[in-house]
Amino acid sequence: MRLYNTLTRREEPFTPSRDGTVRMYTCGLTVYARGHIGNFRTFVALDVLRRTLRHVAGFDVRQVMNFTDVDDRTIVESRTARVPLREYTDRFIAAFREDAASLGLEPVEAYPRATDEENLRSMVEMIQALEANGHTYRSDGSVYFRIATLPGYGKLARLDHEGIKPGARIDSDRYDKDDARDFVLWKATGPDEPTWDFGVGPGRPGWHIECSAMAHRLLDGSPIDIHAGGVDLVFPHHENEIAQSEGASGETFSRFWVHVEHLLLDEGAKMSKSLGNAFTVPDVLERGYRASALRYALLSVHYRKQLRFTWGGLDQAEEALKRLTACLARLDAVRGGAAHPEVTARVEAARRDFDDRLADDLNVPGGLGVMFELVRYLNTAIDDGGLGEADARLARAAFDGFDRVLGVIALRGAEETLADVPVEEIERLIAERKAARARRDFAAADRIRADLAGRGIVLEDTPTGTRWQRQ
RNA sequence: GGCGCCGUCGCCAAGUGGUAAGGCAGAGGUCUGCAAAACCUCCAUCCCCGGUUCAAAUCCGGGCGGCGCCUCCA
Numbered sequence: 001m002r003l004y005n006t007l008t009r010r011e012e013p014f015t016p017s018r019d020g021t022v023r024m025y026t027c028g029l030t031v032y033a034r035g036h037i038g039n040f041r042t043f044v045a046l047d048v049l050r051r052t053l054r055h056v057a058g059f060d061v062r063q064v065m066n067f068t069d070v071d072d073r074t075i076v077e078s079r080t081a082r083v084p085l086r087e088y089t090d091r092f093i094a095a096f097r098e099d100a101a102s103l104g105l106e107p108v109e110a111y112p113r114a115t116d117e118e119n120l121r122s123m124v125e126m127i128q129a130l131e132a133n134g135h136t137y138r139s140d141g142s143v144y145f146r147i148a149t150l151p152g153y154g155k156l157a158r159l160d161h162e163g164i165k166p167g168a169r170i171d172s173d174r175y176d177k178d179d180a181r182d183f184v185l186w187k188a189t190g191p192d193e194p195t196w197d198f199g200v201g202p203g204r205p206g207w208h209i210e211c212s213a214m215a216h217r218l219l220d221g222s223p224i225d226i227h228a229g230g231v232d233l234v235f236p237h238h239e240n241e242i243a244q245s246e247g248a249s250g251e252t253f254s255r256f257w258v259h260v261e262h263l264l265l266d267e268g269a270k271m272s273k274s275l276g277n278a279f280t281v282p283d284v285l286e287r288g289y290r291a292s293a294l295r296y297a298l299l300s301v302h303y304r305k306q307l308r309f310t311w312g313g314l315d316q317a318e319e320a321l322k323r324l325t326a327c328l329a330r331l332d333a334v335r336g337g338a339a340h341p342e343v344t345a346r347v348e349a350a351r352r353d354f355d356d357r358l359a360d361d362l363n364v365p366g367g368l369g370v371m372f373e374l375v376r377y378l379n380t381a382i383d384d385g386g387l388g389e390a391d392a393r394l395a396r397a398a399f400d401g402f403d404r405v406l407g408v409i410a411l412r413g414a415e416e417t418l419a420d421v422p423v424e425e426i427e428r429l430i431a432e433r434k435a436a437r438a439r440r441d442f443a444a445a446d447r448i449r450a451d452l453a454g455r456g457i458v459l460e461d462t463p464t465g466t467r468w469q470r471q
Numbered sequence: 472g473g474c475g476c477c478g479u480c481g482c483c484a485a486g487u488g489g490u491a492a493g494g495c496a497g498a499g500g501u502c503u504g505c506a507a508a509a510c511c512u513c514c515a516u517c518c519c520c521g522g523u524u525c526a527a528a529u530c531c532g533g534g535c536g537g538c539g540c541c542u543c544c545a
Contacts, residue, residue, distance in 0.1 A: 009475090027545075035545080042545040073543070159474065159541060183542075207543095230545030231476095237544090260545070261476085264538075271545095300494080301484070305477075306538065316483060316495040323494075326508060357485090365485050369493035376493095376510085383502095383510050442504055449506080460508050467508080 001057045001359035003226075004304060006234060006257040007156055011361050014057075014256060016225045021060040022053050025215040025254070026108070027229035027237070030068040031092035032077045036278035037294065037309065038263040038271035040103060042230045044295055045260040045303035045362075047105045048405060049228070052358045055404040063108035064218045066211060067093055070115050070204055075193055085194050086115065099281040102291040103298075104411040110218050114210040115194075123205050123213040124198040127185050129248040131200075137178065141188030143200055147181050150243050156257060157235035183240050185209050208240040212253070216245065227254035231261055260303045266310045279309075287311070292411040293318040299364050299406065320372075322469070324399075325412055327375045330382055331396050333464040337388025343381060344391070347398050350374040354402055364406075371402050416470060421455050430459065430466050 003014040016022040026046050029035045035043075053059045068074075069089035078088035093113075100107075112119055127143055130136050135149045147153045177183075184206040189195035195202045215224055222245060227238065238257060245253035262270050271278050284294050297317035301307040350370055357366035378395055381387040387395075403409040416423070429448050436444040449459050452468070460467045 029545080030543090039545045046545095071543090157474085157540080181542080231539070232544050235540065236542045240542090262539070262545075270539075297483090305484090308483090310483090312495090313483065319496090320483095320494045322508095330509075363485075365483095365494095366492075367485095369485060372493050379509060380511085437504080440504080446505075458507070461503075461506085462508075469508090 001052065002361050003256055003258065004361050005255075006259050012256075014225075016059055017223065017255060021062055022226060023219040023224045024050070024053075024061060024063045024226040024228065025211065025219060025224055026063060026065040026227075027211060027233055028065040028067050028111070029092070029096055030071055030073065031089040031096065032071075032073040034092055034095045034280045034282075035099060036271055036280050037284060037298070038278065039230075040099060040281060041263040041298045041307060042260040043100065043105055044103055044298040046228050046258070047103075047407065048299055048303070048358075048364060049226075049258065049362060050106060050108070051405045051407065052362060055401070056355045056358045061109075062219065064110045064112065064215060065108045066214055067096070067111060067113045068207065068210060069093070069113045070194060071207055079192075089113075102281055102285070103295045104291070104407040104414075106407070112214045112218060114205055114214075115196075117198075119210065119214050119217070120196050120205065121198050122217040123209045124186075124200050126209060126213045126216070126244060126248045127200050130185065130244065133247055133250075135243075135247040136185065139177070141201055142184050142203065143186040144177055144182045145185050145240070145243060145247070146178065147183075147243060148179060150247055152246070153243055154239065156242055157239045159235060159239075183208060183236065185244070208237055209244055211237070212241045212244040212248075215241075215253075216249070221251075222246075222249050222254075223252040224254045226256045226258055228258040229260070231259040234259055261306045263298075263307045263309050266308065271309065284314070289314050289318065290412075290415055292408055292415060293321055295411060296321055296406075296408050299408075300368060302365055303362055320368075321408065321412065323372070324375060325409065325469070327379055328396065328399060328409065329467050329469075330462075331378065331392040331399075333462065333467075334382065334387055334389050334392035335464070337390065339388055339390035339394065340381075340386060343378075343387060344394060346377055347374065347391075347395050351398050351401055358405055367402070367405070371399075374398070421452075421457055426452065426457055426468055430468065433459070434466065 001014055002011050004011045026043075029039060050061055050063055053061050067089070070085065074085060074089055078085045081088055114120070127136070130145065131143070135145055136143050137146055138144070186200050186203045186209070187206055188201070188203045194204060196204060215227065216222065227241070229238065242253050265271055265277055269277065281291065281294065285291060293314055294317070297309075297314050298307070300317065300320075350373070353370045354367045357363040357370060360366075374395070378387065381391070399409065429452060433445045433448040436442070436448070452459060456470055458469050460469070
């Protein structure tokens with residue numbers, strides 16, 4: 001498959017470097033608050049990447065997604081809440097897991113936390129390696145990375161080193177640094193702060209070191225195949241990760257860098273917790289939208305384009321999903337009849353086209369187009385009686401294939417089984433209504449339909465019986 | 472000030488040299504006890520101006536507009 005690589009600013013053919021297994025690191029959440037849907041835009045996009053690597057490209061994937069559970073904000077917020085740091089961050093890790101499940105994110109192979117001892121130890125080892133290689137200096141008990149010692153510094157972000165804007169936010173952490181662009185590897189303990197001492201003095205990890213160390217430890221050394229995250233991480237986080245990893249090991253850190261563009265608000269501003277304009281997944285669900293619609297909305301724009309989030313956009317996503325599931329229900333109702341060669345050919349072509357779109361730097365919108373063209377074709381075939389049960393089964397398998405990447409049909413199905421009106425009751429009422437219609441008691445029939453409609457269940461009569469659907 | 476991205480139908484969004492996918496919304500029709508769904512038909516020449524080319528939404532130049540990054544950030 002082809003993937004856009006931020007390192008080269010080009011699309012390149014991608015294949016894992018070792019025996020068919022993609023080793024991928026994803027920067028996860030800083031768990032000082034519940035992640036918002038902007039964060040999840042990134043995670044959904046990277047979930048699609050993961051699924052495409054597995055199900056379209058046919059690779060195995062070993063993916064690591066970290067939780068940053070110690071930094072200035074987690075420390076401050078936990079102190080404000082008067083809750084121990086670990087307990088405080090546990091809450092938001094649990095919230096992440098809930099939201100990730102709601103959105104149908106495939107679990108990744110490892111979710112390391114920065115403050116787990118084995119991770120802290122590997123960070124310290126990396127810092128010691130950097131010290132041995134002459135890339136560090138100490139100041140007031142903290143250890144810093146001296147970027148002047150690494151000629152390739154800046155290769156990812158391609159920043160103009162000389163042109164730092166006067167007045168830009170430099171040196172915001174107010175420690176003594178020799179150069180504004182140097183960054184902290186290990187921060188000396190402040191008053192009343194959590195602290196660890198595994199060999200470079202008492203303190204806590206700087207933001208960047210955790211990812212370098214955990215990627216190295218959990219993905220079995222450099223170079224890893226893909227390192228991914230939101231675009232805002234390109235600089236300084238990813239640039240500094242490269243500096244640390246390559247300064248310590250002398251080897252390329254990651255072959256590919258994948259960055260997901262931001263989700264913006266309707267007004268065009270970036271959604272972010274610090275700006276106080278963020279929605280969480282539960283916020284969206286409380287408005288009556290389904291997680292499957294949110295997932296669809298988040299993945300329906302190419303990952304390298306900014307996505308403007310609107311409630312109307314969610315409505316459109318919901319309608320599109322209904323069109324899709326309605327077609328699947330029709331397919332499932334087809335009885336009898338052999339395969340038609342023309343249908344087989346169309347379905348096979350759609351599968352190929354879908355995979356081609358996804359393999360082309362994750363062209364999800366293109367893939368959705370292919371899928372909906374097939375929907376129209378199949379609907380027409382059903383109406384014309386030109387679709388046999390064998391065709392329907394083949395088509396259904398194709399949609400299952402699409403959904404291994406999109407993950408949206410399966411999510412709908414899971415939502416159905418969790419809903420408040422039990423399926424058995426719905427089916428009982430449908431049977432009652434059928435009896436009423438048979439004796440032409442349409443008033444009773446309509447009463448049942450209205451009752452279910454009031455509880456969010458829509459009935460549709462078809463030649464093969466009554467179908468129902470949740471609103 | 473530096474670096475970079477983007478501007479396609481009312482809305483969302485593919486397409487990046489060969490004559491505009493798809494979704495939502497809208498109009499008309501078929502079907503139906505009603506309703507819904509579904510299907511059919513209709514609905515754009517690609518921000519503007521120049522240029523290159525047999526051919527440009529796609530390449531080049533210049534505008535206009537929107538956004539991101541330049542040490543909190545997915």
